[in-house]
Amino acid sequence: MTERNISADSPEKRAAGIAASRMVESGMVVGLGTGSTVAYTIKELGRRVREEGLEILGVVTSYQSEMLAIEAGIPLANLAQHPKLDIAIDGADQIDSKLYAIKGGGAAHTREKIVSASARHFLVVADESKTSIQLNKAVPVEVLPFAKTLVIKKIKELGGKPELRLGLRKDGPVITDNGNFVLDVNLGVINDPEGLALKLSSIPGVVEHGIFSNVDELYIGKKDGSVEIVRK
Known part of the structure; x- marks a missing residue:
């Protein structure tokens, strides 16, 4: 998926992805996850790098997110250079009321888990369809x-x-x-x-495996463009 592939707009995903990007400040090293919702985060961070002079480094979780970040103009680093990340932002296939999540629809959950565990703060972006009282997806x-x-x-x-x-x-x-x-x-x-x-x-x-228990914060995009924030 490249930046031009997310042109089929989803208001919920766009709202969550852009809202999460506002947590990123200059000087941060940011874990960049994989998936259609976090793609909006990556695109928005790239815009801020170009237009606002945001100075960040991204650590990607997959070839997909690497291509998106390069196209967006985000400078990249790796965990060998920066073993402690300031924040990691990623999507989820499903997330429950206690912020346990299932990830891995893009087959990148091993690297996603390593990157999220390396971050001081792990933030998940999702639309309402990904939320559930209890996990029940594969x-x-x-x-x-x-x-x-x-x-x-x-x-x-x-x-x-x-x-x-x-x-x-x-x-x-x-x-x-x-x-x-x-x-x-x-x-x-x-x-x-x-x-x-x-x-x-x-x-x-x-x-x-794709069960994540380290989510600190969830941004849920709504159809009206609003975002609900849930914290542990």
Whole structure:
């Protein structure tokens, strides 16, 4: 996705993305997430760099966000250079009333989790359709290709229904930026996100799962262009 690909406007996503960008100040090192809502944040930060003289460095979570940031004119760095980020801004596939989130629809959740854990403040942007009282969407799980069969077996023992994510325009599985496979695991309503996260992390061959428990703040874009802010 490049900047010109977000021309199909979504008022909710645009409102949340732009509102979140206002949390960024000159001198900050900013984690830049992946997805259609945070794309508006990246575009707005690029405008501020060009028009307002905003001085920031971006640390990207995927090739997608890298391309967007370069096109927007945001100078980039990496975690080796800046291991502590001031803020990370990202989207979510679903987020519940306690700010537990599911991410990984773009297969970038491993890098997104690393970047968000490196930030002093982790902010999520979303439209109302992504909010829920409890999590119930499939959880993306990145796995080593060598371990796929074992991981599937262990997840089924937990009561999950794993499905290998396949490419849309190619034969075979989706390959992450890290060279791994993704399993989308249906677990029904998730009553204990932290407990489930620990169980998934304990399976040999699991690189990372898409349950995030470190969200500090949520910006929810509304259809009328307003933004609701929820904090822990």
